Amino acid sequence: MADDLKRLYNRELVEGLAFDLDLPSGFIDECLSGLEALELMARAAHIAEVMHRHLPTYFPDTAAVLIRSLHSPTAGNSFRFLPHSLLISRYGIDHFEEAMQAQHELTKRFTAEFSIRAFFEKYPAETHARFTEWARDENHHVRRLVSEGSRPRLPWAARLRAFQQDPAPVIALLELLKDDPELYVRRSVANNLNDIAKDHPQKAVEVCRRWAKDAGPERWWIIRQALRSLVKQGHPEALEILGFAGSPKVQISNAAFAPPTLRIGDTLRFSFDLTSTSARKQTLLVDYAIHYVKANGRTARKVFKLTSAILPPRGSVTLRATTSFREMTTRKHYPGIHTLDVLINGVIFPLGAVTLTA
Template sequence: MAEPLKNLYGPDIPQRIADMISSIHPRFSAQKFLDFVLPDYESLELMPRGWHMADGLKHALPDNYEQAVDILLESLPPPRPPEAERSATADREGNTMAPFLFMPHTFFVARYGLQHHDASMRAQYELTQRFTAEFSIRPFLQYHQQATLKTLQSWIDDPSEHVRRLISEGTRPRLPWASRLPAFQKDPQPVLELLDQLKDDRSLYVRRSVANNLNDIGKDNPEVMLLTARRWLENASPDREWIVRHALRVAIKNAEPTALALMGYGAHPEVAVSNISIRPAQIRTGDEVEFSAIIKSTSDQQQPLLIDYKVHFVKANGGTSEKVFKLTRLDLEAHTEMPIAKKISFKPINTRRHYPGRHHVDLLINGQVFPLGSFVFKGDDAA
């Protein structure tokens, strides 16, 4: 089992922060900060540790917010290198948690800086180049939307990919582990105006964020996502095509016809499925069941095919819950055959509990359902 992230963010982190600030500002009371933070530190999870240290910074820094921000920024090391360079070499500090050293700084800005917009934007500009300000900028988008959007617009051509990524990542309506942005869930147009300017960014780090933002938009505004995807595909470069494909991944997985068509997959594939097998017919906990089949083209032309499979998992109440899994993409030549096979594991996992009963399996080809059959999961029953 992987070690909890909070264990990599131990009591040495507050000490390092205290040392960093003390080295440039002797009047900063490192002991006052540590006395505030350490007594309850070990009982907290990762994110609460960041918020707790933000309160500790407030306790030990000058009461004047702008003076406090100046001190924090003066204590920062140089910015991180571009993501591609950082990923290609070992982190200088030996672990991926190193940037989290500055999480409390961003939380300090989020909690105490809402009434100091200019100073807080300056802080987030610097901090996102060391950690990320995608979480701390969200309160400013919620309470000072127009001023914050104006600032983000001014960063569109910034030389730092970390700053440009903040524009797209910070405005995601449904950013994971963050509060949602209801205004953008209702009307994503202000976000799209920014994404339009970033969709051809030279950095994959930024482009991936753009794709994730458009995917977020699609969860509340699917038509807007599809219209945007269609527009972006006009005269698109391979990099932009990748953005659209990545943004539509959930819609494609759900066999949304327009999304499939945009990616070149016909809604009515000319294929036949034969030689179907699901073995064994009954399994227990820890076993695997394998399905196989042959897909044959009935077309006179080559066809692009997106092939997934769906398992109807039995639930505790006897009903079923469908889950789609990726299988393969291929270009099937006219009147040729393609064998497919896949094993489904019923080993115990944390993310799904398996319940006894008959489980059905379907093949999905360009979103069209081809039933394969079923098998019985008997749980721990050896009979």
């Protein structure tokens, strides 16, 4: 994906920026100089620096030029405007009002979730107050920025340490967005609360428990997504909110692995029987975990979703799953014995092991 996006920053894009910003051909030449050797973010940063050199030195004037140059709001975001975001973050930091106006318009075309974070660092109260206003904005991209831009652990961005220490200001913003009509916004709310759960699990649980009291289907979706990391950890209160009681009365049997020995790149298929030992109906959340062998010989566990099931008294079901051992950009595989567990309502049940070879 990064390679595909990187290739967007080419002559055609630079010429388009020159046209939009009414800049001379020298701008194009400077942007293209050394561009090919750079990766995605470096390309965008390089173009942003060249834009800065060719635009007015007084940032409020630059902001006005940027806003005038923006195309009509689009249905999707465009990485065409990433250099604009980087320029605002670096050179607009001493001009709060003009920078916020520019980001309000920018985020309708390309998210300002990255550039806005510098303003939370320097102007926490002012930025939070502006976000409180924007939470009621008619544009759903702006409303999403309120949640996405305040995420304590936003991927690809510096963490907002103050919000990691005290998420209360973020939670106040999420309260305004928890029933937003757009799934696009609600998904960001869920991801933000999932971020909070990693640093303050109890606070996230308290928020979800409060939201669950009068929740409709859309808000329940947020709650399930927000608790996903805690559910994978077997957090009992998170599971309880979702209707999965602790201490399930079950047995695991007849585990089968095909193949039991496989090579890097192969796909593993496995199955097992899940049997209720209770005289009552049980609602069960079923996940599985693989303990991957690392380069140093140690293992690291990763939990995967499998299914949920309602078992009648003494009922039984056969469950099946597949998992790939192909190399990925996010995970490298190493030979060795990989053990598997099943998690039933967060309780671990050993399943077995397979051998991975080179």
